[in-house]
Amino acid sequence: MGKSAFITGANGISGSAILEYLVANTTSEQWSEIIVTSRSPFKTTVSDPRIRFIALDFTEDSSKLAEKMRDVCKSVTHAYFCSYIHKETFEELNPANRSLFENFLDSLIEVASGLENVTLQTGGKHYNVHLHPVASPAREEDPRVKETIDNFYYPQEDHLIARQRGSKWVWNVIRPEAIIGSTQKPNGMNEALTLALYFSICKELGTDAPMPTNQRYWGGVDDVSYAPLIADLTIFVSTNPRCGNEAFNVTNGDYFTWRYMWPRLAAYFGVNATSDQVFQKEVPKEGDIQLDFTLADWSSDKKEVWNKLCDKKGVPGAKDTFEFGTWQFQDWVFQRTWSATLSVNKARKFGWNGHIDSYKSFTETFDRFRSFGMIP
Ligand SMILES: NC(=O)c1ccc[n+]([C@@H]2O[C@H](COP(=O)([O-])OP(=O)(O)OC[C@H]3O[C@@H](n4cnc5c(N)ncnc54)[C@H](OP(=O)(O)O)[C@@H]3O)[C@@H](O)[C@H]2O)c1
Structure with a gap:
């Protein structure tokens, strides 16, 4: 048994x-x-x-x-x-x-x-x-x-x-x-899906896709x-x-800076973002919270754009995905002005050798959303 x-x-x-x-x-x-x-x-x-x-x-x-x-x-x-x-x-x-x-x-x-x-x-x-x-x-x-x-x-x-x-x-x-991962159901904290919606809509609008954060988080280390x-x-x-x-x-076992990860993720959706992003606000003090703009505000009038994009791409079933975007949660994450990462040394010491390139963890997840018909 x-x-x-x-x-x-x-x-x-x-x-x-x-x-x-x-x-x-x-x-x-x-x-x-x-x-x-x-x-x-x-x-x-x-x-x-x-x-x-x-x-x-x-x-x-x-x-x-x-x-x-x-x-x-x-x-x-x-x-x-x-x-x-x-x-x-x-x-x-x-x-x-x-x-x-x-x-x-x-x-x-x-x-x-x-x-x-x-x-x-x-x-x-x-x-x-x-x-x-x-x-x-x-x-x-x-x-x-x-x-x-x-x-x-x-x-x-x-x-x-x-x-x-x-x-x-x-x-x-x-x-x-x-957590970077996929489900077919709404999830209270879904970073990959929220970014997929953001980049796809920016592409559809023909705008750049700046990261909604502050200069410290942008340049800091994350996992x-x-x-x-x-x-x-x-x-x-x-x-x-x-x-x-x-x-x-x-964790995935690597560390990255958003300044260089963000433009790569944007490029995956064919939209422009630069590692030389210009911020409107001054560099904040470490420990404060600050966003140059919020995803919650940005997303408030984008539902129609998403619906049109889904129709145009022949995946009308993906329209509901817009409601799965966890805009407020993502703002809450990106507003930090400090780097906070986790050590995986203990798991290594106990014999676990798992790892994945974080860029790949995002793109594999985006591909799964696509295979589920959740994004065009
Ligand atoms: N998501 C992240 O980014 C993240 C990051 C770090 C840590 N965590 C932690 O990981 C843990 C798991 O979170 P998750 O993000 O994997 O969760 P999740 O995707 O939101 O899934 C939650 C699950 O709990 C079920 N559930 C909700 N209410 C329930 C109830 N009353 N009785 C029984 N089941 C119920 C849901 O079932 P239905 O869908 O059927 O309602 C769903 O299957 C949490 O402690 C979370 O804080 C999450």
């Missing part, structure tokens, strides 16, 4: 990548079951007789969930938590996601007696990279810093570690940077995490006994 995976958030950018990884890279002798869950109906591009779907809402309390999961999840050995509720304010985001994980874990423990590993995906916000400059690259052992704004990753992680104590199973926590690569690391650590009860950062 092979291992039995339980992947939550299977409609999402991270959960779908773990599913696709297992389907593409494993046999039924290695993994005999792949149980997937999301709240809404399952939408996937892969098919495999090992896949079973169960709709679950992790806002329900754990005893109700356990009743629903008892039959389907009883043989689960490896669980991957990639569920996430997106809210625009931390006041709403934090309590929602904290209880989501607690309900999942408590119900799973009740029904899966042969559990071997539970992996929780969190992210770079663990290090407060979103709030202010931090020691960079951030390392897994960096101490937590108490902030005035709560961080839901901490209670999720604490609950995982507390529930594991004295158990046979082990835990992992995976911490990616901004991103490709969803299929996160899946690769996730399966590696969760099935490797040496990696038990450890947290791991995961």
Whole structure:
């Protein structure tokens, strides 16, 4: 009997990548079951007789969930938590996601007696990279810093570690940077799709495509995490006994500056952007937030242009994609005036050698959106 995976958030950018990884890279002798869950109906591009779907809402309390999961999840050995509720304010985001994980874990423990590993995906916000400059690259052992704004990753992680104590199973926590990946469903934080919309519309309008940021972020160092690569690391650590009860950062393994990456991405869509971009605003102080212009404002009157472009290119089905653009989220990322990257040295030390050129992680993702018919 092979291992039995339980992947939550299977409609999402991270959960779908773990599913696709297992389907593409494993046999039924290695993994005999792949149980997937999301709240809404399952939408996937892969098919495999090992896949079973169960709709679950992790806002329900754990005893109700356990009743629903008892039959389907009883043989689960490896669980991957990639569920996430997106809210625009931390006041709403934090309590929602904290209880989501607690309900999942408590119900799973009740029904899966042969559990071997539970992996929780969190992210770079663990290090407060979103709030202010931090020691960079951030390392897994960096101490937590108490902030005035709560961080839901901490209670999720604490609950995982507390529930594991004295158990046979082990835990992992995976911490990616901004995820470059594709799903066919809307996602609260979708950088690649938002950029694809922006560049495509600029091309259609015949304008240049400057980066909506500030001079510090433009010239600073950044990194991103490709969803299929996160899946690769996730399966590696969760099935490797040496990696038990450890947290791991995961990025593409390279660093880049937006000043040089941005024009390459623009060129991929056939639109002009220059590494000598002229900014309207002065160089900001490190730690401030600043945007030369916002994607939220820019996008507010572009829906018609997108619709016309989709018709012109013969892909009217892509019109809805405009609504998937996470304009506000992207503004929030690009307004930073500091570089914050993650170290992947720990994963390397434990034997993981995954990497991808970040430019390629973007273009492969753009190509997938195209193959899904989501962009012309
Ligand atoms: N996306 C990024 O750039 C990024 C970067 C760093 C870290 N992270 C972290 O990675 C983790 C996973 O995020 P993600 O971006 O992969 O998520 P995502 O693409 O937004 O997917 C979230 C998934 O959670 C499911 N879900 C939502 N509400 C649910 C509920 N009440 N009960 C059960 N399932 C529910 C959704 O199901 P339906 O679609 O069926 O509703 C969806 O499958 C989060 O902790 C996030 O903070 C994300």
